[in-house]
Amino acid sequence: MDDFVSESDSDYTSYWRDWFISSRGNEYFCEIDEEYLTDRFNLTGLNVEVQYYQYALDLINDVFDLDCDDEMRETIEKSARHLYGLIHARYIVTTRGLAKMLEKYKKADFGKCPRVQCNSHPLLPMGLSDVPNNKAAKLYCARCEDIYNPKSSRHAGIDGAYFGTSFHNILFQVYPALVPAKSAERYVPRCYGFKVHAAAALVRWQNGKRDEMKRRLRKMEIDSGFRDGEDEECEESDEDEELDEERKDLEASETRSAH
Structure with missing residues (x-):
């Protein structure tokens, strides 16, 4: 910014869009065509x-000729950056805008997915809200279908509304051949070669629910439809539960008599 301000006024108004696109932190933006801006x-x-x-708008279109002080110029400059971002969100969903963003996507200008199983798949910028000054820009991976924070703090401060919530989805609608195959690989936790997962807990929960249902059906004298062996196991578990209840009642009565 300091280098840009130090140039003459003619340079200042002649290369605003070039300066904006080439500035550090604005790598996610593409250049908007003059025909679209006018x-x-x-x-x-x-x-x-x-x-x-x-x-x-005059500053963006290189026709700004207002004679003003530095403070006013800085305010207009800030408004121009904000206006460019809002126009950018509309432009990148047009045919020309999609083509420009596609080229940047192919070159991985927006970064690569940090997930190991995605094998450095290119990312796309996106917003979580179309309302300005609400949510910061995120990066979307089409392979794992998840979103990530930008690595650079300069990119993390970009308003998500400058890309919108629909751009990344529209891109793959227009270019369906670019939709990557979903990653079937998943990391499997292991301890000394043995898988670590929650399947055992799920089976225990299912067995418990099944035994509870069988007991309810038997009390209602309804045929459960389970095999005899399963009913016998359920009866044994019922007997164990009844013994536990009798033991608890006996302990409670002994406690009351002691008092």
């Missing part, structure tokens, strides 16, 4: 979202 229809409603909207 079409008022594409900018509908943005005048109420941005302070000094017309001055900011």
